[in-house]
Amino acid sequence: MSERHELIKSSIDSLLLALLNEKPMYGYQIIKELDGRSQGYFRFKEGTLYPALHRLEKAGLVRGKWETLPSGQQRKYYYITEKGYATLVDKRTSWLEFLNAVNMIIQAEAGQ
Amino acid sequence: MSTIVQEYLDNVRSNLRLEPSDEQEVLSELATHIEDEIQDLKKTGLREEEAASVCIRLLGSAKTVARQIYEAHSQGTWRQALLACLPHLLFGLVFLLNWWRGIVPVLVMLVMVLSTTVYGWWHRRSSWLFPWLGYSLLPVVAAGLSLLYLPRGFAWLAVLIYLPLALWLLYRVVSQTIKKDWVYISLMLLPMPVIISWFLTTEWREGFTVATIERFYYFGPWIGGSFLALAFGVVSFVRIRKRWLKVAVLFMAGVIAVSLIAFYARGRLEFVQLLLLFLFLASIFLIPALLETGARSGRWGKIFEHRPMV
Numbered sequence: 001m002s003e004r005h006e007l008i009k010s011s012i013d014s015l016l017l018a019l020l021n022e023k024p025m026y027g028y029q030i031i032k033e034l035d036g037r038s039q040g041y042f043r044f045k046e047g048t049l050y051p052a053l054h055r056l057e058k059a060g061l062v063r064g065k066w067e068t069l070p071s072g073q074q075r076k077y078y079y080i081t082e083k084g085y086a087t088l089v090d091k092r093t094s095w096l097e098f099l100n101a102v103n104m105i106i107q108a109e110a111g112q
Numbered sequence: 113m114s115t116i117v118q119e120y121l122d123n124v125r126s127n128l129r130l131e132p133s134d135e136q137e138v139l140s141e142l143a144t145h146i147e148d149e150i151q152d153l154k155k156t157g158l159r160e161e162e163a164a165s166v167c168i169r170l171l172g173s174a175k176t177v178a179r180q181i182y183e184a185h186s187q188g189t190w191r192q193a194l195l196a197c198l199p200h201l202l203f204g205l206v207f208l209l210n211w212w213r214g215i216v217p218v219l220v221m222l223v224m225v226l227s228t229t230v231y232g233w234w235h236r237r238s239s240w241l242f243p244w245l246g247y248s249l250l251p252v253v254a255a256g257l258s259l260l261y262l263p264r265g266f267a268w269l270a271v272l273i274y275l276p277l278a279l280w281l282l283y284r285v286v287s288q289t290i291k292k293d294w295v296y297i298s299l300m301l302l303p304m305p306v307i308i309s310w311f312l313t314t315e316w317r318e319g320f321t322v323a324t325i326e327r328f329y330y331f332g333p334w335i336g337g338s339f340l341a342l343a344f345g346v347v348s349f350v351r352i353r354k355r356w357l358k359v360a361v362l363f364m365a366g367v368i369a370v371s372l373i374a375f376y377a378r379g380r381l382e383f384v385q386l387l388l389l390f391l392f393l394a395s396i397f398l399i400p401a402l403l404e405t406g407a408r409s410g411r412w413g414k415i416f417e418h419r420p421m422v
Binding site: 026027028031045046047048050051052054055058073074075076 | 137138140141142144145147148149170171172173174176177180181183184185187
């Protein structure tokens with residue numbers, strides 16, 4: 001498995017929670033958002049999104065709800081829950097601390 | 113819906129092994145994803161079939177998707193784990209505390225097992241039901257074993273009445289269970305090799321005498337221990353996410369229980385009997401898996417019909 005896949009796999013929960021914190025979305029919409037906003041970096045086998053969403057739903061971090069679009073089609077929208085938001089805050093703090101620590105080392109090395 | 117998409121969804125469905133309502137929801141969600149993506153791909157100039165083909169490629173292997181979704185759903189709660197292991201725990205306690213000698217505790221157990229099984233059978237048939245279902249088949253096994261003590265010349269009773277009835281009942285239960293998942297048949301039949309092993313250690317050829325009861329009394333803690341091993345295996349089965357690990361832990365619980373019996377029976381089990389018991393244990397895993405494979409491929413026709421795609 002490539003390094004990029006490993007990184008995506010380890011951060012998929014945080015990415016999904018961050019996106020759903022902005023607005024409720026359905027699966028395909030999430031794929032498009034991830035792809036568009038990361039300029040293609042977060043491109044992965046799309047089917048693997050659903051196990052991640054279902055895992056988060058089982059853990060009570062998101063809540064799925066079928067809704068009807070104006071076109072009459074039904075889509076399952078995912079909403080972040082309070083527990084999900086608290087997890088996102090924790091994950092964001094850990095991520096920023098990690099990033100800060102990595103930057104202190106990498107940037108110091110680049111500056112030498 | 114194009115053939116390639118239908119095949120993909122069929123493939124996901126046959127590997128999902130979830131509750132029917134969850135299964136339908138997963139398939140609907142994937143179908144809407146495919147629908148949206150095909151529409152977008154068609155806007156880029158692709159034809160319907162080409163767009164479907166690209167979309168399926170982007171989704172990835174149906175088996176992998178199904179396996180990962182199964183793992184997201186497969187972990188039962190601690191409450192379900194407790195409920196599933198409860199019949200093993202109760203049977204373990206019956207022997208550890210020597211309750212088996214009193215008619216009241218045995219009757220209470222029987223009523224509890226049968227009523228829980230009936231309730232579970234008519235309400236969703238969740239995974240916790242199957243150990244209870246296994247114990248509710250005990251009266252059938254006990255009736256079969258008691259036929260061994262019939263006077264000579266009464267074998268026709270077994271052949272004409274007992275065997276057809278017992279086989280019909282087993283067929284009904286298995287054919288309903290296999291539609292869900294073959295591993296539940298193994299979960300259901302897991303106590304059988306253990307019960308038969310303990311029966312064989314009682315020197316059953318002499319008939320039920322005071323000595324038999326004494327042997328049960330002597331073996332009580334070990335009989336209890338073997339059921340506790342099953343209980344531990346069932347708790348792990350419910351809590352583990354990965355399917356292969358679920359099967360492995362259940363099989364190991366059976367191996368540990370039968371090995372405990374072989375160790376503490378101190379030579380009362382002959383080598384051939386022990387070998388047959390382990391083969392029986394293996395068969396309660398292999399036969400259901402083969403039956404399910406046959407049912408899915410349509411080899412068994414309508415005998416074990418698999419649920420069609422809705």
